[in-house]
Amino acid sequence: MNRKRALIADTFCLTKRRRCAADSVTGDSQADGAADIRSSLKYLVTLFSRKLFNDSLPPVVLKHQLYSLHNDKTAVDKQVNELRENGELLMFQLGFDSEAFALVFAEDYRAKVLQGEAGRGTLGTVEKFLAKLIPSCSDLSFNKEKMLKEFLFTDSEITQLVKSGVLTVRDAGSWWLSIPNSGKFIKYFIKGRKAVLGMVKKSKYGEILKTELEGRRTTSQVKFQMKYHIHDIIGAELVECIQTTSGTLLRHVDGNVN
Amino acid sequence: MLSFLYARQSGLDDPVRLRRAESTRRVLSLKLNHNRDVDRIHGNGINTLDIEVIDGRYMLSGGSDGVIVIYDLENNSKKPQYTCKAICTVGRSSRHVHKFSVETVQWYPHDTGMFVSSSFDKTMKVWDTETLKPAEEFQFDGNVYCHHMSPVARRHSLVAVGTKDPKVQLCDLKSGSRIHILQGHRGEILSVRWSPRYDHILATASTDSRVRIWDVRRASGSLFTLDQHNGDKSKVSSEAVNTAHNGRVNGLCFTADGLHLLSTGTDDRMRLWNSGTGENTLVNYGKVVNESRKGLKFTVSRGCSPEFVFVPCGSSVAVYGLHSGELITMLRGHYNNVDCCEFHPDYQELYSGGKDCNILAWVPVLRQPGIEDDETNSKRGGTQAAINPAFEDAWSSDED
Numbered sequence: 001m002n003r004k005r006a007l008i009a010d011t012f013c014l015t016k017r018r019r020c021a022a023d024s025v026t027g028d029s030q031a032d033g034a035a036d037i038r039s040s041l042k043y044l045v046t047l048f049s050r051k052l053f054n055d056s057l058p059p060v061v062l063k064h065q066l067y068s069l070h071n072d073k074t075a076v077d078k079q080v081n082e083l084r085e086n087g088e089l090l091m092f093q094l095g096f097d098s099e100a101f102a103l104v105f106a107e108d109y110r111a112k113v114l115q116g117e118a119g120r121g122t123l124g125t126v127e128k129f130l131a132k133l134i135p136s137c138s139d140l141s142f143n144k145e146k147m148l149k150e151f152l153f154t155d156s157e158i159t160q161l162v163k164s165g166v167l168t169v170r171d172a173g174s175w176w177l178s179i180p181n182s183g184k185f186i187k188y189f190i191k192g193r194k195a196v197l198g199m200v201k202k203s204k205y206g207e208i209l210k211t212e213l214e215g216r217r218t219t220s221q222v223k224f225q226m227k228y229h230i231h232d233i234i235g236a237e238l239v240e241c242i243q244t245t246s247g248t249l250l251r252h253v254d255g256n257v258n
Numbered sequence: 259m260l261s262f263l264y265a266r267q268s269g270l271d272d273p274v275r276l277r278r279a280e281s282t283r284r285v286l287s288l289k290l291n292h293n294r295d296v297d298r299i300h301g302n303g304i305n306t307l308d309i310e311v312i313d314g315r316y317m318l319s320g321g322s323d324g325v326i327v328i329y330d331l332e333n334n335s336k337k338p339q340y341t342c343k344a345i346c347t348v349g350r351s352s353r354h355v356h357k358f359s360v361e362t363v364q365w366y367p368h369d370t371g372m373f374v375s376s377s378f379d380k381t382m383k384v385w386d387t388e389t390l391k392p393a394e395e396f397q398f399d400g401n402v403y404c405h406h407m408s409p410v411a412r413r414h415s416l417v418a419v420g421t422k423d424p425k426v427q428l429c430d431l432k433s434g435s436r437i438h439i440l441q442g443h444r445g446e447i448l449s450v451r452w453s454p455r456y457d458h459i460l461a462t463a464s465t466d467s468r469v470r471i472w473d474v475r476r477a478s479g480s481l482f483t484l485d486q487h488n489g490d491k492s493k494v495s496s497e498a499v500n501t502a503h504n505g506r507v508n509g510l511c512f513t514a515d516g517l518h519l520l521s522t523g524t525d526d527r528m529r530l531w532n533s534g535t536g537e538n539t540l541v542n543y544g545k546v547v548n549e550s551r552k553g554l555k556f557t558v559s560r561g562c563s564p565e566f567v568f569v570p571c572g573s574s575v576a577v578y579g580l581h582s583g584e585l586i587t588m589l590r591g592h593y594n595n596v597d598c599c600e601f602h603p604d605y606q607e608l609y610s611g612g613k614d615c616n617i618l619a620w621v622p623v624l625r626q627p628g629i630e631d632d633e634t635n636s637k638r639g640g641t642q643a644a645i646n647p648a649f650e651d652a653w654s655s656d657e658d
């Protein structure tokens with residue numbers, strides 16, 4: 001007899017659904033979903049090591065780390081966009097990978113930027129920019145017309161913003177939104193990611209249990225917490241995630257040079 | 259399942275609902291079956307498969323050795339063990355065989371008297387199935403990556419051809435002319451597909467990362483280009499604006515109703531587009547491994563709810579839910595890269611071919627009879643699972 005569990009279409013799971021429907025609360029599932037993502041984001045924020053950057057950087061989470069916590073990628077994307085439209089979350093293009101987006105809570109971002117700018121001449125301009133940005137804007141980059149016409153900034157003010165690190169040059173006449181002092185973060189992040197992937201690759205058979213990897217001693221290359229990197233490599237699908245009876249197994253995927 | 263039958267019988271449910279539910283169940287239970295086999299004729303990898311639309315009985319396959327084979331998929335031998343025999347082949351000994359690898363084959367959409375094949379030897383041949391001789395041959399300047407005939411066209415018989423040239427050529431089967439070209443792409447055309455809904459809508463995918471939708475009746479350029487960011491120019495670096503993928507786009511497939519279009523690219527992503535507006539529906543399928551330098555042939559199921567996408571991923575076929583984006587299962591069985599797959603809508607079977615020269619048939623698993631004692635069986639007798647309480651009565655007998 002074939003004991004392998006077969007895939008069953010939803011339409012045939014009538015009895016199961018009837019039993020579950022009695023207990024579960026069906027209304028308000030949308031709000032529940034968004035709250036879910038918020039709590040996952042808060043959890044990932046706790047994994048971010050603040051001391052490493054002397055508290056000058058707001059906690060940064062990558063969007064694909066959420067994919068490792070939730071099954072439905074499309075729903076995650078939708079909820080992240082909702083949070084961005086509400087002005088709670090800001091998304092940044094990091095530059096090393098066209099698909100890697102960084103997420104920062106808006107209040108954290110504002111607090112850290114103003115903290116970094118305190119005492120500098122550019123404070124006023126930056127405050128003005130943040131005031132325009134945070135409530136409504138969900139763009140990742142800005143071009144010259146937008147800055148001049150919509151936001152009413154002058155050229156010298158734009159230069160000040162670039163100097164303060166809030167904008168980074170994208171190409172002639174357009175800028176990415178960026179996190180000040182994030183260069184160090186990206187450097188450590190890429191190094192750490194490579195080191196963790198190397199650990200998985202060098203293991204026997206190129207695979208390692210997730211719990212074992214979490215327990216391993218990190219080399220000096222890995223500056224972040226192990227769990228932070230693990231969520232990253234699972235979410236970006238740089239390793240294959242296989243469920244086994246002893247837990248989750250991470251297997252190195254061939255053809256990934258990252 | 260039996261509640262579905264009762265509901266259909268009494269008219270509570272639409273007949274389509276039972277059909278869809280059963281088709282979905284069958285697709286979810288696709289497995290390699292040791293009773294079903296396909297003749298192994300090709301000596302080199304299989305690049306393309308096509309099952310004819312009329313009966314679903316004959317299948318064409320084109321291989322890297324230039325050989326074209328026609329198989330009979332129907333089981334007329336009264337035994338469960340069946341090998342799909344190759345009825346005829348255009349082998350290496352034939353005078354008209356393609357010199358290099360055959361990239362695409364397609365049956366004539368209206369009957370099996372004719373089929374068209376295109377190959378890396380820069381030709382496209384229109385074959386007469388009876389004599390296996392080409393009735394027409396079109397010469398091109400570069401390798402022909404793909405071609406497609408519209409499955410619904412009654413007013414025209416145009417074949418869209420994608421070659422190394424950035425211009426898409428339309429060849430007319432009735433007159434033999436090839437003066438109609440569609441300009442707009444800046445790279446090789448890796449995939450062309452006609453819409454199954456309108457006979458004048460054509461989608462083309464190219465190495466310049468763009469997918470264009472054309473109306474062939476118009477003299478001017480494409481209708482629109484698919485943009486993965488839906489016009490949000492702020493998300494990308496300036497060179498990547500207005501692209502469908504961040505790499506070469508090498509596979510296109512319309513859903514059966516023609517309302518959505520799927521595209522795969524070498525950036526390891528698959529995207530679902532609304533084919534009417536060109537909007538990216540932002541369904542996230544995750545990483546769909548794609549290393550193919552030429553076109554990738556994938557397919558969508560028909561008649562199920564929810565629909566499934568079958569994409570060759572390395573040496574297995576990945577099955578995704580079309581609108582949910584979740585990976586349902588991976589069909590493993592090939593020994594080497596899978597290049598093409600084709601869905602048989604009537605029997606919900608999947609045929610896949612790859613570099614290991616095998617065509618594998620994935621067949622739905624039949625329901626197993628319940629393994630119980632005879633006593634309990636007779637006691638249980640007529641009680642069926644999930645019977646609708648509206649149909650229970652106190653006077654009908656179960657022992658009929």
